[in-house]
Amino acid sequence: MNLVALPAFADNYIWLVHDGRKAVVVDPGDELPVLQALEQASLTLCGILVTHHHPDHTGGVMALRERFAGVPLWTPANERLPVPGAADAAVHPVRGGDSIRTLGLEIEVIDTPGHTAGHLAYFIQPVGQAPVLFCGDTLFSAGCGRLFEGSPAQMHASLSRLAALPDATRICCAHEYTLSNLRFAAAVEPASSDVAGHLRHCSGLREQGQPTLPAELARERRINPFLRCDQPAVQRAAVAHAGPGTDPNDPVAVFAALRAWKNEFR
Secondary structure, eight states: OEEEEEEETTTEEEEEEEOSSEEEEEOOSOHHHHHHHHHHHTOEEEEEEOSOOOHHHHTTHHHHHHHSTTOOEEEETTSOOSSOOTTSTTEEEEOTTOEEEETTEEEEEEEOOSSSTTOEEEEEOOTTSOOEEEEETTEETTEEOOOSSSOHHHHHHHHHHHHTSOTTOEEEESBOOHHHHHHHHHHHOTTOHHHHHHHHHHHHHHHTTOOOOSEEHHHHHHHOGGGOTTSHHHHHHHHHHHOTTSOTTOHHHHHHHHHHHHHHOO
């Protein structure tokens, strides 16, 4: 299984998985990078996965389906997307617990509400390779998505679900937000050598025009404050910023305080 990050817009990544002949694309907000990648590698599109309804994740879907007639499309069952509905037999609404088979892969569907009400993630364990998670805008390296439609409790539960995946899981999120997220993580845990070291590493990657993704889940548990709401240093920082009304022993309250802090962090 080959994994490719296709830059799009200012800071999006469209993820492409292929076996050398056929490919599946995740969250194609723009069809042009996908079409260029397919042509350059002589690949045929055999599937499209969508994590949520925002246009920077769905904008290229219709053009790709016109170009590749009948290509299967898997979409969140609990979200309304700008694509054909049940009348199109190649459109498959899915929800957490479902399993998708394509490209010789078994893809597990995980419910991850919070960023949007029906957000999904897709998890693959390819034989002989580290697992892969396509998490859209739920989990970012050193961060998480904003809460546009869900609650802090929903997002905290979604992140906890993803954090329980295997250590070696490759986190394929949909935006290059890593440096700004790491600066926030350093404000939350200024004594963390893990955060400082990864910030130096990722700064070097970006200076060379390289992506900071995929991220490794084991590292995310050490550097991502939103996955560390049970850690005393993170709890103290959340209370210090939000005020004594925040219960440090309530991980949802700590998460909510962190998310509100991040919303205004510059």
